[in-house]
Amino acid sequence: MAESDVQYASVVIKSKRSPRAKNVEEVVYDEVNIRNQTAQQTSEKNDSAGPLTDNEAKRRFLCYQKLTCCFGSLCVILVLAIIGVCFYYVSSHKSDEEELKHLKANQTFLLQEIYNLTNINKNLTEQMEPIKKTWNEQNISRAQWSIDEYCRMENNKRTCVSCQKGWLQSQSSCYAVNNVEPQHQKTWEEAREDCRGKSSDLTVVDNEAEKVFVKDTSWVNNRIKGYWIGLRVEEGKWKWIDGSDLTNQDWIQQQSATDGQCVTSLQNQEWRSVRCNERNAWICEKKALSV
Structure with a gap:
């Protein structure tokens, strides 16, 4: 018998069921009903995932296009970075070769100079x-x-003896009193140069006893106005030729410290400040020998 010829008959069986059985039947029906609804919803969702709309397709296309552009940009950047590294390496290598060549040239030049200087030193x-x-x-x-x-x-x-002939000794020093004629008198600089030629220098006074000795040996005569000592003005200050400052200003009272001024000593007089280019006698000093 063919499948289409099968007929189904509805048979109703009446029986007495307890209320509890009826409730069980309803529960089963409800569960079947819920399952059917769930399957229907799933089917609707599957149907909704069917063919894309134009807007959805366009949106997905643009998204894929952006990803493709980003990937392409990264590839370009990577290629440029590789090219840059290669260029730097090649340039650095060439620079090192040029520098090495330059250093070799300098080395050759210096060796030649050393050879020349050696010959000059020998000569x-x-x-x-x-x-x-x-x-x-x-x-x-x-x-x-x-x-x-x-x-x-x-x-x-x-x-x-402690002092050579013609020199006077006082304490630990020797003094040469140059009381020369006016035609042989010197400026302060010339007098100092003369003392240096005698392995000495113009007198530097360290204490009151030495000041008295220098003053007493600054002999007076009609041809001499004073004797140069080693005191002059430097940058507005009275300074000795050894670089020390004049500490006792009473030794040269009311004498302004003006550049170009030097000091003379004369017996029975106080020290005087006069122009250094004037001509006077002078007193040299050097250390006495220990004998």
Whole structure:
């Protein structure tokens, strides 16, 4: 018998059921009903996920397009970075080669200069030999002259003094009083140069006793107005030639410290400030020998 020829008949069986059985039947029906509703909703959702609308398709296309652009941009940046690194490496390598070449050239130049300087030094050494020999001979003669100035032979015995002939001793110093004629008098600078030629310098007074000695030996005569000592004005201050300041201003009262002024000493008078380019006598000082 064919499937289409099958007929179904409804059979109603009446039976007496308890209320409890009826309730069970209703519960089962409700559960079946809920399952049917859930299946229907699922089917509706599946139906809604069917063909996309034009707006949804356009939105998804734009999203894919943006992702593609971003990925392409990242690829371009990566390629540029690789190119930059390669270029830096090549440039750095070339720069190192050029620098090395430059250093080698400098090294060659310096070696040549060292060779030239060595030859020059050799020539100068050869030229200095006779000069050095002459200088040593002169120093020996000068030392012998100095010894003769301080020492003399008496009864085959050498006797030495603290100050050479013509110099006066006071405390630990020797003094040369140059009371020359007016035509031989000197400016302050010239007088100092003369003292230096005698291994001494213009007098520096350290204390009151030395000041009295210098004043007493600044002898007076009609041809001398004063004796230069080693005190002058530097940058508005009275300074000694050893660089120290004049600490006792009473030694030169009411004498303004004006640049270009130097000090003279004269017996029975106070120190005077006069122009350094004037001509006067002078007093030299140097340390006495310990004998």
